[in-house]
Amino acid sequence: MKFNKICILGLGYIGLPTASMFATHGIKVVGVDTNPIIIETIQAGRIHIHEPGLGEVVEAAVNSGNLSVAAQPEPADAFLIAVPTPFYEHDFGQYDGQTYKKADMRAVTSATEAIVPHLRKGNLVVLESTSPPRTTIDLVVPILERSGLKAGRDFFVAYSPERVLPGQILRELIENARVIGGIDPESAQAGHDLYATFVKGEIHKTDATTAEMVKIMENTYRDINIAVANEFSRLAERFGVDVWEAIQLSSLHPRVKILKPGPGVGGHCISVDPWFFVECAPDLSKLILRARQVNDSQPEFVVELVKKALGSLTGKKIAALGLAYKPDVDDLRESPAVEVVHLLAKAGAAVKAFEPFKPEAALPGVDAALTLELALKDADAVLLLVDHTEFRQLSPETLKTITPARVLIDTVNGWEGKDWTSAGFKLFRLGVGK
Numbered sequence: 001m002k003f004n005k006i007c008i009l010g011l012g013y014i015g016l017p018t019a020s021m022f023a024t025h026g027i028k029v030v031g032v033d034t035n036p037i038i039i040e041t042i043q044a045g046r047i048h049i050h051e052p053g054l055g056e057v058v059e060a061a062v063n064s065g066n067l068s069v070a071a072q073p074e075p076a077d078a079f080l081i082a083v084p085t086p087f088y089e090h091d092f093g094q095y096d097g098q099t100y101k102k103a104d105m106r107a108v109t110s111a112t113e114a115i116v117p118h119l120r121k122g123n124l125v126v127l128e129s130t131s132p133p134r135t136t137i138d139l140v141v142p143i144l145e146r147s148g149l150k151a152g153r154d155f156f157v158a159y160s161p162e163r164v165l166p167g168q169i170l171r172e173l174i175e176n177a178r179v180i181g182g183i184d185p186e187s188a189q190a191g192h193d194l195y196a197t198f199v200k201g202e203i204h205k206t207d208a209t210t211a212e213m214v215k216i217m218e219n220t221y222r223d224i225n226i227a228v229a230n231e232f233s234r235l236a237e238r239f240g241v242d243v244w245e246a247i248q249l250s251s252l253h254p255r256v257k258i259l260k261p262g263p264g265v266g267g268h269c270i271s272v273d274p275w276f277f278v279e280c281a282p283d284l285s286k287l288i289l290r291a292r293q294v295n296d297s298q299p300e301f302v303v304e305l306v307k308k309a310l311g312s313l314t315g316k317k318i319a320a321l322g323l324a325y326k327p328d329v330d331d332l333r334e335s336p337a338v339e340v341v342h343l344l345a346k347a348g349a350a351v352k353a354f355e356p357f358k359p360e361a362a363l364p365g366v367d368a369a370l371t372l373e374l375a376l377k378d379a380d381a382v383l384l385l386v387d388h389t390e391f392r393q394l395s396p397e398t399l400k401t402i403t404p405a406r407v408l409i410d411t412v413n414g415w416e417g418k419d420w421t422s423a424g425f426k427l428f429r430l431g432v433g434k
């Protein structure tokens with residue numbers, strides 16, 4: 001199948017890079033977003049997210065004349081839906097005495113509805129947003145059929161999960177293997193033909209529900225593996241062991257690769273997607289639920305560590321370094337670092353946070369400093385929450401000159417291996433009971 005024009009709904013971390021990829025590979029792309037600020041920003045040749053190399057690609061796409069942006073979709077050969085699927089903040093499910101989070105599918109629903117008036121015979125519609133199993137056939141197809149056309153007979157529908165890692169999106173979009181699940185084999189083939197425009201990795205065809213499940217399985221697998229690492233950090237403290245050393249030694253085994261403990265699991269993927277299984281089949285997802293609970297409670301474990309390091313939290317001035325959900329990104333969504341800051345403040349500490357990738361971020365309940373120096377200037381303790389390169393590279397000598405604090409708490413093993421003691425610091429590390 002040949003595609004001359006496509007419409008991409010949702011210009012976030014996935015939609016915008018994907019739109020630019022198609023546009024720089026010769027396809028006319030209309031990028032659609034409901035947020036007028038995003039539309040204005042891209043029209044002005046700028047971007048609203050931090051992702052290495054993305055600014056240049058978007059600029060090239062806009063300059064080529066192939067990428068335009070709009071508030072509403074318009075007729076096209078294919079429509080791609082890449083809108084967020086978060087969970088509800090205040091609406092929970094209950095199963096067997098346990099609380100679980102529920103997917104908020106309103107953005108997928110309204111993006112699909114917006115396509116209906118423009119849907120024509122022979123079109124392809126692809127859902128990319130991570131979604132609970134069966135969303136494509138149970139939610140998307142019935143909405144599209146309100147057009148009077150029949151899915152499978154008059155138009156193609158597929159699900160294709162994005163699997164790119166924030167920080168490496170552009171490379172992974174091209175190189176990663178891609179899974180395309182069609183509601184029938186013809187739809188899978190149409191999806192294959194679309195992505196073959198720029199994907200260099202293998203493209204595997206399957207059915208839509210398998211493709212949905214593949215995506216959630218990948219992130220659930222990672223979540224469970226991080227949960228066990230976090231549980232190991234708690235056990236190591238109890239047993240007087242350095243978890244980082246124990247992980248390194250365990251990972252010498254040819255079939256063992258333990259992930260890293262830390263302040264918890266954040267972002268809009270791994271901390272969200274496993275809930276889609278729990279919500280749809282709580283009776284069958286008990287390990288998955290438990291792993292979510294372990295990772296979600298890790299910020300409390302960090303607060304206990306800070307309390308141990310400082311004796312008490314009341315009135316203590318703590319400089320919290322990093323608010324992003326992981327190193328060297330500007331994304332603060334579902335960030336465990338933010339949760340730690342909230343919990344410390346609730347426990348009576350005076351926390352000044354600094355996030356180098358978004359110093360001006362205004363988050364409720366977070367007192368953010370505009371510079372590292374301002375965060376550190378009269379601190380009692382320094383708490384390393386994100387392993388940003390900029391923080392890892394701080395030397396004891398430099399830190400000594402910009403803060404009076406002599407207590408350091410490292411939750412990400414970013415400061416191991418430096419001689420903090422000679423510089424007069426006392427270093428507490430997460431998962432270290434020695």
Ligand code: SAJ
Pocket residue numbers: 130162163164165166218219222226259260261262263264265266267268269270325326327
């Ligand atoms: N984390 C740990 N320990 C680790 C690894 C990660 O605590 O050893 C934490 C991070 O600090 C962060 C969270 O987990 O808070 C998630 O970070 P991540 O780098 O593991 O993953 P994401 O959320 O940035 O991207 C994931 C990726 N999925 C997998 O690796 C299976 C990516 O390929 C997906 O495309 C993305 O989710 C997504 O969009 O679903």
